[in-house]
Amino acid sequence: MATTPPDDSTIDSIQPEPTPQPLPWPVRWLLQAFAVLCLVMGVIGVIVPGLPTTVFVLMAAWAAARSSPRLYRWLWNHRLFGPLLRNWAQGGKVSRRAKWSAALMMSLSSVVLLFTVSRPWIVAFAIGSMACVLAWLWRRPEPS
Numbered sequence: 310m311a312t313t314p315p316d317d318s319t320i321d322s323i324q325p326e327p328t329p330q331p332l333p334w335p336v337r338w339l340l341q342a343f344a345v346l347c348l349v350m351g352v353i354g355v356i357v358p359g360l361p362t363t364v365f366v367l368m369a370a371w372a373a374a375r376s377s378p379r380l381y382r383w384l385w386n387h388r389l390f391g392p393l394l395r396n397w398a399q400g401g402k403v404s405r406r407a408k409w410s411a412a413l414m415m416s417l418s419s420v421v422l423l424f425t426v427s428r429p430w431i432v433a434f435a436i437g438s439m440a441c442v443l444a445w446l447w448r449r450p451e452p453s
Contacts, residue, residue: 340375418435
């Protein structure tokens with residue numbers, strides 16, 4: 310008695326998804342170090358005007374997800390960083406509060422640059438870069 314082979318939909322439901330191979334320990338260590346460095350830079354960015362927080366926290370989460378599940382869970386559930394990560398994971402969303410905060414800090418940084426930097430081209434480049442980032446940021450969707 311011949312049996313017919315199962316169709317593709319049955320095969321997909323039978324075979325488990327392949328588990329990713331664990332990274333070699335030097336790669337995991339480097340990614341963990343990168344995650345911690347990015348997290349430190351993100352924390353400094355909360356305090357220092359002009360230094361971004363969001364980008365560093367996103368990079369820290371990316372590296373931690375690949376190297377340290379414990380650090381990733383801590384970031385995901387963190388009071389400050391967790392909502393940022395969850396919003397970004399839901400389609401690159403950025404809260405209105407984060408947008409206003411970034412705009413305020415970049416404006417403050419621009420004023421500081423205008424009064425402290427003597428080369429006008431440096432000031433123009435920095436302010437132009439911040440304006441581009443703000444234009445991109447304000448075009449991001451907001452969480453509901």
